[in-house]
Each structure stands twice: as C-alpha cells, then as structure tokens.
Amino acid sequence: MKLHEFQAKELFAKYSIPVQKGTVIENPQQLDGLSLHFPLVLKAQVLVGGRGKAGGIKLAKTPAEAKQHARAILGMQIKGETVKRLLVAEAAEIGAEYYLAFIVDRGAGRLVAIASAAGGIDIENVARTAPEKIAKVALDPFLGFQSFHARGLGGQIGLGGALLTDFVKIAAALYHLCTTEDAELVEINPLAVVGDRLLAIDAKVIIDDNAVFRHPDLPKNEELTELEQLARASGLSYVELDGEIAIIGNGAGLVMSTLDVVAHFGGRPANFLDVGGGATEENMAQAIDIVARKPGVRALFVNIFGGITRCDDIARGITASPPPVQMVVRLTGTNEEEGRKILQAAGIHAYLDPEEAAQRVVSLVRGR
C-alpha cells in the first residue's frame, strides 16, 4: 500500500526525520488563517508519479497566488487520478540534493540501503546512466542497520562534518521506520541541504500489504477502486481492467494466464479475479456479484482447476448467483463430476478444455 506524501511525512515526523512545516488542505478556503510563512509550495497529493511535470507542484509568494494555484490544482486530473488534497508547506531554499532509501531487494532476498549524491531525479535513471553515483549496502536482518553502515554510505556520497552527522541520524531513523512500520520501500528524494541541515523534501513510503494486520492505525488504502475494496473485504483478489469479458478463476497464476489466453484469442478482459484456494460457494457467488457490477461487462468466463477448491462448491456458487450476462464455464479437478451435474441441472454446459472455452467466450462477445 502506497502512502500519500503527506501521510509519509506524518510518519517521518513521528520518527524525528526533519520535514518542512506544512499542512494538508482539501479546498482553497482552508489557506486562510494558516500560520505558515511565505513563500509556500503547494503539492498535489496523488499516488501516481510525474505530478511535477503535470503542473501539480507550484510555488506561491503571496496569499493571492496560493489561492489561485490551489484552485487550479485541486480537482485536476493527473494520469487519471483526481487531486483531492494539497500539501501546503513552507518553501525551502534548497542546496545540494541527495537520495536515501531502504528497499526490499527481491532478488537478493535482503533489505538494501541506497544512497546517492544525485538526488532530486529519478533514481532508476541514475542507476542506468551513472551507477557509480549510487552507494548500496545489503543488510542482515539480525544485525540491522548500524551507524557504521550509515557513516560508510554518507562518506561514499561525499558527506562530511555536521551534514554527515545529520545523515547518520536520518538514515537510522528511516531504517527504524521501515522495519517498525513494515515498509517494503521508504525513500527520501531529495534529501536536501537547507541552510546547514538536511531536510526531507519529498517522502515515499510503501507499506507491505501482508503486514497491515500489525498496523491497525495506518490510513486506508487509496490505491484501490470501490469494487477492489469490496472484493478485498470479501477475501477476494480483484483488479479492474478496461475490457468487456469478466474473468473469475482460482489461483493467481491461473487467472493471469486466463487473461492472456482470452487476449490471445482476441478478447479484452474486464478484470482479474482470483477466488483463492479453497473458495466456498459464498466466495464464488460474491465473486460473480462483484465482477458483474463493473460497467461495460458483456460476458463472464469462469476458469476453475479444482485442487483445494472443489468444483461442486464452485458450481453451487454459480447457480446461487447467476450472472446478468452470458457465461462460459470451464471446470476440472476435485469433485468435477458433482460440479458438472449441478451446472447441467441449471442448463449450464461446463467445458473441459480452457482454450476452447476461452475461444467460446470471445466469440460470444463478438456476436458470432
């Protein structure tokens, strides 16, 4: 779960990582009576990247200018995301810009600390064009991140004196935040020199979805659509896509593959929905209900390979919640015979071959 910048900065403040003084507003009127010193920076709070280029970050020298920018940015669309909040902060006179992050390195199976003197720009670009400007250390979870790690990294990116002392403190705090809050990524870019101190100008935090149960106080996930949230609450894994054939299957790999097979035969999937291992009749009925609610869905393809999941449970779910659109079912595996009988009694044919079934659902939508 990705946090908004202002949420990430609230965490930073909690862990004593210095950030600019600021506040969040939802309408321009809230600018009145803020006890912040001009100039101010107004930053669109969206989860997509590239907000600066899209005009979502503006500097205001006067209250009138701030109002004007706030009106322009609030409600703006940035890559399909509507701006609902603005972070208003005291603008800082920025010197050198650095980069600091802790990231779960999947390949290495370790948490990695990354620092660079080339801050303020996309670190992926730095990694590609000037890898020598990036300092890294892979961490042992039983040793943690010690101050010698931080001193080493800081030295490698050219920090010394009071700035290095600052960097060591901030890095230790950021590591503490990362492990305590179960983040899979924490990033400060830029970590800028302001006066004689380091300040976190931007903040990115992604919390591990699997660890949300340990953090009941975290803000709610805003990356999900309404239907995606509904699905999650029902224990279903659902992702909205922009096609017209709704897809339900069991197992993430099988469902991903089902989307590919449907696309291969010329269909456009409307969603990804994994009912999960051991799905019950109720799960299946809920799944059908959710995928059918999405506007533009013209057919449903159910692809089940029963393992822990029993075909008879799936069949009962289907008959309990018949979809409002045409449906093609492929059913095989555990309790296949019972499942087929239940569907047959309801007048539903169950395919055995997934590719044949995929072709059938595509032809239904194409009206052939």
Added chain:
Amino acid sequence: MSVLIDRHTRVLVQGITGYQGEFHTGRMLEFGSQVVAGVTPGKGGQRIHGVPVYHTVEEAVRETRANAACIFVPARGAKEAALEAISAHLDPVVIISEGMPVHDVLQVVEYARRSQVQVVGPNCPGVTSPGQCKIGIMPNHLFKPGPVGVVSRSGTLTYEIVAGLTSRGIGQTTAIGLGGDPVVGVSFTDALRMFQDDPQTKVVVLIGEIGGSAEEDAAAFVKDTMSKAVIGYIAGRTAPPGKRMGHAGAVITPSEGTAAAKIEALQRAGARVATLPGEVADLVRDVLGEVTQ
C-alpha cells in the same frame, strides 16, 4: 531420483491440528509420504490421522527422526515456526502459509542461508516427487513418475500444466512450487541447478509470471550452465503495470517485471517458451522425442 525430497523424507507438519494442516496431512499420507510427526504448541499428545503431535519441533525430531518440515501455521505465526524448523535443521522447510510480512520472510531466508537449510515458499503449494513423497497441497492424482522437472511460482497453473503432461503420458521427477511472494527461499536458479544435477530429469518446465527478475536470473543460468532443455511459460503478458495480480510478488514496476522481458531472456538463453499453457506439454513431448498414443 528426484530433487529436494524422496522416499527417505520424513515429514513433520507444523500446524497439524488446524483445518488445512489436518486435511493435507491426510492427503500427504494417501500420496505415500512418510508424515512422522506434527507440532502444535499446547496440543502435544494428540494424534492426527495416527500421526503423533508434539509441543515443539525439537521434541518431535528427537522422537521421530523427522528431517523435513511442512508449515501450515497462519501468517502471523509462520516466521517463528520456520525459525524453529530451521533451528532443528529440518531440510527442506516448506512454508505453505500465505500472507507472511516480507520483513518476516527476510529473517527466515537469512537464517536459512546461514544454517544451509533450503526453504521453499512461503505462499507456495509445496514440493511433489511422484511415487516418493509429497510435501504440501498439490492434488495427488495429477502426477506420475517420469523425466520432467517442473518449477513454478504458481499453484493452480502448475496443476494445469502438470495435468497436461500426465495426460500425454509424460511423468515428472519433482514439481516445485516456489511461491508467489516477492521474497522466497529456493529460487528458479536454485531449482534449475538441482534439476541439472539430477540424472533422472531430462527436461525442465519453468512456469514464471510477472514481477521481479527471478526468471531473468534463471535465463542467465540456463545460458551459462544448463545442458538440459528448458521449456518456459510466463503468465501475465496482458497484466497492467503497477497492479498486484493476486500474488504479492506479481507486480510490474517501472524498472522490472514484464512478461515480455522474461520471455525474451528465456528465448535468448535457448529455452522454448509456450504462448498458451496448453502448448507446454507438446513442446516437452517434442523435446523428449516421444510419440503419444
């Protein structure tokens, strides 16, 4: 022959008294696995399907000489269960549990590395060596002994592809489900190395998906080291970037994880990559030079 587990494997099930643990212990026994012990703290002294239950792994190992672990403990307790199994030097330690926090997984894989224990998973369907032993939840009837090694990040997609092999009369040495999380123990490369060294394995099927770069790493290994043929399939060609497709690890980031990059890497390494899951068995049959009836 087989890899990771064989007829000498003596399985200890952690979380054996839970719904999944009890159910799958029954299926493992039906498969012919030697399930010799169960562990559920506080429930020692019970029997599940005739298998004695102990309070601790250490006690269970002392009494039963168990040498491998299968973990069904729910995510919030899975780290401790895995550390306990590794501490007792059970090998492999197969973690079926879904939803483990990644920082917990980092500790488990680090401790396993240090202890030279192989961890499979988490969030995986387990390991099956047909005719010898099964650890985990893969359906029993799909498998038959034969010359194909199977390694995958997905459960049901593996079943689909294994069923295709078996229906054409092509059996398997071992099928390994690596798990769908961003960080897992045994990797594609580790599995390929095991299959390369296993004399009975003639062909390897690698079933990957979007997210991370484990398939690309595996491709480099195929190119540099493998003499055996590899048939690939990658799920998620139509998955949009930035969305987690069911598995915690199945997400395309700006820097990595597309199906196209994985397919290209495998093809460049000399692997044949199927477009549809149904084509995998035919490619394997071609490589094995067998004729179906």
